[in-house]
Amino acid sequence: MSIETQYPFQNPSLPLEERVNDLVSRFTQEEKVDLMIQYQAAVERLGVKPYKHGTEAAHGMAWLGEATGYPQPIGLSSIWDEELLKEIGSAIGDEARGFYKRNPEINGLTLWAPTVDMERDPRWGRTEEAYGEDPILAGKLSSALVKGIQGDHPKYLKAVATLKHFIGNNNEVGRGDASVSLDPRNMREYYLKAFEIPFKEGGAQSMMTSYNAVNGVPANLNPDVNGIVKGEWGMDGFVVSDAFDVSGTVRDHGYLESHTEAVARSVKEGGIDSLTDDGELMKSSLREALKDGQITEADLDAALRNTFRVRFRLGEFDPEEGNPYAAIDESVIMKKEHAELARTAARKSIVLLKNENKTLPLQADKLNKVAVIGPLGGTVYRDWYSGELPYAITPLAGIQEKLDTAGKGGQAAFAGGTDRIKLKSKKNGKYVALRQTEESPLAASADSADGASVFELTDWGWENTTMIAEDNGLYVTTDDRIVKASANRIWEWFTKEVFLVRPENGNASNAESSITFSTWKDTPVTVGEGGELLSGDGRGEETSNEIDAGGTSALDNSAAEALQADVFEVEKVTDKFEAARQAAKDAEVAVVFVGNHPLINGKETIDRPDITLPQSQEQLIKEVMSVNPNTIVVVVGSYPYALNWVNDNVPAVLYSTHAGQEVGRAIADVLFGEENPAGRLSMTWYKSVDQLPEFMDYDIIQGNRTYRYFEGDALYPFGYGLSYTTFSYEGLRLNAPSVTAAERAKIDLTVTVTNTGDRDGEEVVQIYGRVEQSRVKRPSKQLLAFNRVKLAAGETKEVWFSIPLAELAVWDVTQERFVIENAEYTLLAGSSSGELPVSAALEVAGETIPPRDLKQLTKAINYDAYEGVILGECHEGGSAIEVVGESGWIAFKDAEFGGGADSVAIRAAGTADGTIDVRLGAPDGQLVGTASVEAAGAQRWSDVVIALNGVSGRQDVYVALNGKISVSTLQFN
Numbered sequence: 001m002s003i004e005t006q007y008p009f010q011n012p013s014l015p016l017e018e019r020v021n022d023l024v025s026r027f028t029q030e031e032k033v034d035l036m037i038q039y040q041a042a043v044e045r046l047g048v049k050p051y052k053h054g055t056e057a058a059h060g061m062a063w064l065g066e067a068t069g070y071p072q073p074i075g076l077s078s079i080w081d082e083e084l085l086k087e088i089g090s091a092i093g094d095e096a097r098g099f100y101k102r103n104p105e106i107n108g109l110t111l112w113a114p115t116v117d118m119e120r121d122p123r124w125g126r127t128e129e130a131y132g133e134d135p136i137l138a139g140k141l142s143s144a145l146v147k148g149i150q151g152d153h154p155k156y157l158k159a160v161a162t163l164k165h166f167i168g169n170n171n172e173v174g175r176g177d178a179s180v181s182l183d184p185r186n187m188r189e190y191y192l193k194a195f196e197i198p199f200k201e202g203g204a205q206s207m208m209t210s211y212n213a214v215n216g217v218p219a220n221l222n223p224d225v226n227g228i229v230k231g232e233w234g235m236d237g238f239v240v241s242d243a244f245d246v247s248g249t250v251r252d253h254g255y256l257e258s259h260t261e262a263v264a265r266s267v268k269e270g271g272i273d274s275l276t277d278d279g280e281l282m283k284s285s286l287r288e289a290l291k292d293g294q295i296t297e298a299d300l301d302a303a304l305r306n307t308f309r310v311r312f313r314l315g316e317f318d319p320e321e322g323n324p325y326a327a328i329d330e331s332v333i334m335k336k337e338h339a340e341l342a343r344t345a346a347r348k349s350i351v352l353l354k355n356e357n358k359t360l361p362l363q364a365d366k367l368n369k370v371a372v373i374g375p376l377g378g379t380v381y382r383d384w385y386s387g388e389l390p391y392a393i394t395p396l397a398g399i400q401e402k403l404d405t406a407g408k409g410g411q412a413a414f415a416g417g418t419d420r421i422k423l424k425s426k427k428n429g430k431y432v433a434l435r436q437t438e439e440s441p442l443a444a445s446a447d448s449a450d451g452a453s454v455f456e457l458t459d460w461g462w463e464n465t466t467m468i469a470e471d472n473g474l475y476v477t478t479d480d481r482i483v484k485a486s487a488n489r490i491w492e493w494f495t496k497e498v499f500l501v502r503p504e505n506g507n508a509s510n511a512e513s514s515i516t517f518s519t520w521k522d523t524p525v526t527v528g529e530g531g532e533l534l535s536g537d538g539r540g541e542e543t544s545n546e547i548d549a550g551g552t553s554a555l556d557n558s559a560a561e562a563l564q565a566d567v568f569e570v571e572k573v574t575d576k577f578e579a580a581r582q583a584a585k586d587a588e589v590a591v592v593f594v595g596n597h598p599l600i601n602g603k604e605t606i607d608r609p610d611i612t613l614p615q616s617q618e619q620l621i622k623e624v625m626s627v628n629p630n631t632i633v634v635v636v637g638s639y640p641y642a643l644n645w646v647n648d649n650v651p652a653v654l655y656s657t658h659a660g661q662e663v664g665r666a667i668a669d670v671l672f673g674e675e676n677p678a679g680r681l682s683m684t685w686y687k688s689v690d691q692l693p694e695f696m697d698y699d700i701i702q703g704n705r706t707y708r709y710f711e712g713d714a715l716y717p718f719g720y721g722l723s724y725t726t727f728s729y730e731g732l733r734l735n736a737p738s739v740t741a742a743e744r745a746k747i748d749l750t751v752t753v754t755n756t757g758d759r760d761g762e763e764v765v766q767i768y769g770r771v772e773q774s775r776v777k778r779p780s781k782q783l784l785a786f787n788r789v790k791l792a793a794g795e796t797k798e799v800w801f802s803i804p805l806a807e808l809a810v811w812d813v814t815q816e817r818f819v820i821e822n823a824e825y826t827l828l829a830g831s832s833s834g835e836l837p838v839s840a841a842l843e844v845a846g847e848t849i850p851p852r853d854l855k856q857l858t859k860a861i862n863y864d865a866y867e868g869v870i871l872g873e874c875h876e877g878g879s880a881i882e883v884v885g886e887s888g889w890i891a892f893k894d895a896e897f898g899g900g901a902d903s904v905a906i907r908a909a910g911t912a913d914g915t916i917d918v919r920l921g922a923p924d925g926q927l928v929g930t931a932s933v934e935a936a937g938a939q940r941w942s943d944v945v946i947a948l949n950g951v952s953g954r955q956d957v958y959v960a961l962n963g964k965i966s967v968s969t970l971q972f973n
Contacts, residue, residue: 067387098333349657
């Protein structure tokens, strides 16, 4: 009998679980160890081929060569169209199959996408990777992408979607060792919700844990992976750790002392099925853990059943004839239909932010000259999780194409918004030029008396600049020894093409004439004895571009930092502002392109320094406006911006993310009216960081974060976006004005929408809800559903929605479950969270949450309010609250004590002596009991019993903590 048919797991007619169990049972222990890592080894005696878990595919296949590129995920989220997202996902899945066919050992079918992290703060460096600030929008759109990637066959998967990053991953600085504080309501109503939808509705087969810790516990040890994801949600696929994060439990978090324990606990307690880390370290640690009993072979079996269950569903162990996806070959990669889809997605993601006096759309047949200005106008940039672009249509090219098509001879004049400069060393008085050396033919050297090189300098703000040498058209970069012009792009883990430019002696008045340079890691640029430009003293070691968790160089840079950067005089060959004014002053219209480079001032490992445009970009807009008031601003960026001056002064503003190969045509399609814009913002655009709480505050409820709780005046609200036509809303009608809460209760409603303009268009109909009275603070409004609909000019449609009543539930901390409160709710419909013209009342016969019973053992984290505390770990189980300063308090509202309580037992630990006070009504209310806590240690827990006086009836109880104290539970008696 041949190997193809000799084992039960090779029989496609058997039940899946029987086949999986049979295969896993046949592996030896050593084979099981080899199969626990990202690059699973072949088991030739069983016909098991090598397999790689993890191919990046955030918005197209990445890092495998040329592939179709779609808008960044934050742009995909601006589309608000589930069907289009599913179509894009399907195209990505097709190309994954094509790459797999090309090289199955390297190009696996496990795709690390989509990123489902909640974007509670626009300063997050990876904002471009996710789907906005609302869990319903992010959950529904990522679910649609998952469906497309994985296909709709009942037995086989096209590819596998891996949801990232579980959970609470919304900061880059310190991500490898920081802990985020997530209380039960924030966790259940917000952070978990976004992941639940693509698992339950999208059927996602994989998930990746995050680098950070949650409430003191590293994410790869998070019990919620087993308890909630695999338990409550029934996810039967597999979980992977993020790159080098299991070893980071020791290296970065310092949470455990040995890799053996880190690996064992990640698999056993954290639900990690595939270890994305140093393979040899992981395998040796697994062997050691098996040897000393920290893990059993049965634990490996459980993990391998999860990974191989998915490999079976990919069709790996079945004849290709029965698998509809097995025949997909390399011909699908970059096929014409995918390019067309990329253009469609790019233009449907564009958001019209302002259009005063119908400045847009432009009419190509009436334009002789269009000035295209700015650093984002003549280039298409690739971000970190993109593939190689097969081609790139710049905005300049897209605009010129429209003018050419009009046949009137119109021209697009370009000014890049960059300075052309020469540099002269103050140290030796000589110009910087490229010259031949044995080490590099492209080295920069300050040894030329006359033949100075000209550099195109782009100011990206916050001291970050890039330079292109006009001698060879390449970026100036460094190998951490010398400075040279040798990079044809800005795209690596470390952005070595960035130089920090500072005025001499910090004097801003000298910024245009005398400057210093430092490299990407702030090593001063100096002039060597031979005139060569050096990174530091030129004796450093090149920093590897390999990915690490923290994103930082392990090299000691202290000696280089101690060096004094040499000063250079700047001679401007072309001034960016003057060039912009010249291009704009005799054009009928000027289009200024501003925004960010995807790898500068905000990327993986780097959070944004601010949410404004770079100062030089805003000044560029002002200079253009000074000579041509008919100016349009197009923001090409990875995140929201505080465009206050632009919004107040510029007549028309568009926003596009970096949108891949077709971004230039897509923007031109909208500028010239071939596409009526209908993109909508998936995040609130604030006016200033002053409207935001502290960056690491993950509590959206008390911190008044996101449109759900924000009480200020936003620049542009969540869901906002204009059109070249207008829409009206009327007649929000509920099928029933009241409903009884039940497991499958739904709210059926219709809203009438009319296109009241003279142009066909699309409207994103948005439904929000709020409760009028609740036991706790609830959102002022929360998105319940949305639908992007097409309406011809003058057309009226009734748009129907069926919304699960459960979407209006609150996580009741007193009962530790979701509750639909007995209350009046308001349903609202409109074009954005800030424009909801029609509403209807809904009476819900739900639950009335009873008063708290604090005589039952109560978790401290189930508070109703707090100040001065965060959540951390309790080694006795679960989480505890910890004082972060000198004092703090937690409140338990509406507690019923009946005849009274004589004492309370509080489980506490302290690193310094302190006290616990029990008060009624307010943090400084009536003192009814106090006790001392001795400094026994952070995890040395003991019962602190406090005698009480005057506690009876219905009360709001405040537990005030003075000193470095942690509390896990409390119980009144």
